[in-house]
Amino acid sequence: MLTVDEALARVLAHAAPLDAVRVPLLDALGLVLGEAVCADVDSPPFDNSAVDGYAVRAADVQAASPGAPVDLVLVEEVHAGTWPARDVGPGACAKVMTGAPIPRGADAMVMREDAREQAGRVAVLAPARPGDHVRRAGEDIRRGEEVLPAGTRIGPAETAVLAAMGAAKPLCIRPPRVAVVSTGDEVCPIEEQPGPGRLRNSNLHALAALVREAGARIHSLRHLRDDEAETEAAFRACAGLEGGEPADVIVTSGGVSVGDRDFVKPVLERLGSLALWRVKLKPGKPLAFGQIGSALFFGLPGNPVSTMVTFELFVRPALWRLMGRSDLARPRALAVLQAPLPHTPGRQEFARARVRLTEGALLAWPTGAQGSGMLRSLLGANALLSVPADAGSLLPGDMVEALLLDLPCTRGASSA
The missing domain is CATH 3.40.980.10 (MoaB/Mog-like domain)
Incomplete structure (x- = not known):
């Protein structure tokens, strides 16, 4: 044997x-990419604001403070999904919402909380440095860059990246x-x-x-x-x-x-x-x-x-x-046995158990009688304890390898 x-x-x-096929993006969850995916656009695709506030020239407001505000002319308002119509020149600013493009000429954002707007003018109460609260085009992903290699398993984060790259039907195993x-x-x-x-x-x-x-x-x-x-x-x-x-x-x-x-x-x-x-x-x-x-x-x-x-x-x-996955096994970890585990040498045994993480140690309790027909022994089991073929019965305190079927619990009745 x-x-x-x-x-x-x-x-x-x-x-x-198996062979790779194209599937709708939301059907690809859990599947493995059959080809590398490269960015067809920069992400973000343009300079945009990370806050609600005012796009300014940093040089104009470097000395701004609550006691000595800098007065600027408000030239336009830019919302997400629109494009700026005017440049921001010296002494001017634009009201820009989070995610909206930064107008040409501006190189920083002042948060709304650090400014007062009234009658077409804005009093800036705090200085800004170039780049403050600005998301630069391509700072996350550059066009042409490989963002997901072949063999990547698709989870929610990968789904978001694929959507951002326009991969409506990725090639998957x-x-x-x-x-x-x-x-x-x-x-x-x-x-x-x-x-x-x-x-x-x-x-x-x-x-x-x-x-x-x-x-x-x-x-x-x-x-x-x-x-x-x-x-x-x-x-x-x-x-x-x-x-x-x-x-x-x-x-x-x-x-x-x-x-x-x-x-x-x-x-x-x-x-x-x-x-x-x-x-x-x-x-x-x-x-x-x-x-x-x-x-x-x-x-x-x-x-x-x-x-x-x-x-x-x-x-x-x-x-x-x-399915093309590289991770073919559940995670394994050493656990401290908390109850006797009878075993007769001869065959490797996998005993159903509950494992719990307590003060940095993984503790394991067998789920009762371990007969092959004891269906109830599977209830609540989040691990299989691997007992070597040549081992005898194990005692409380012995170390045993646990094949983790689920995350170990961190509280609750251990042996109930």
Whole structure:
């Protein structure tokens, strides 16, 4: 069996960024730029005022004070969205609003609070230096300058810059299309009251939520009975082998072990190729990875916790690689364990936990029983604690590596 790191390396070796497409700017949030973006204009595009006040010649008001104000003639008023009609000559000024252009001849702004306006004249009560409260053209971004390199992930700040550069449809690595498939005769729709021996389909919905949270798109959602022919037909459809748009990734839950009615692995081997099976991992040992057609294939175990943990460790990094991201892993940090964590040597374990930042130290509490079917152990968990394969049980005070699923909280009940 492969270790977690070996298995992840094998998965990522099969994943490469997808093709780039142009998308509307607001649909690009979270995507990665497929090309560099250069400025087509200066930003700001013209000298403009950083305050509401008066555009002046600094030389005219260098001696101004409340006791000895300098009297200037008001020649015009300039609002944002308009352009000055007159120059500011010696002994003159213009009233300029924030963001409005600075008239030619003026080289400084006097704030409104430092002046008194009356009957077409302005008394300036404070001196100004050249450049005071003036935003110079191009002081932020110069025309022709590369402002966003290829490979940049687009967030709100990048969206603002792209909008300022007129990039209405930036070229982005497209998000992968993911086919989500759950399996099992024991599973019923979530709207139904489960009968004897049956349970609601939590895995399909959990995986769909994880796919969307990772920034990928849902290609299709399917549930399959434990039937080999039905499994093969569904995998063919997902991979586009019978025509239609193929998924970039197929993710299944259940049916991947060695039971008499586990058909995922044999169908994968028949239709495509198997790159790995089984990992030294707890929870999540029966993991299959391969390819059908052009689609990467992940056969995740069926226990709910195993499904979500293996998605986090293997599927999410692959999706991010397909999206062109360079950051393929969640952040990790060392935490101080606050409660016992039983562990039997043999497989690397990822225990669900709550971590909290207290006085500069990251503290970790396991979320109770850690069985692979304990769905409740995921509630409130903002970290996975990585216990090495050769380690024994950990005790309070031991240091443990935490894979951070969310920001650590800084207050509140720790173990409740």
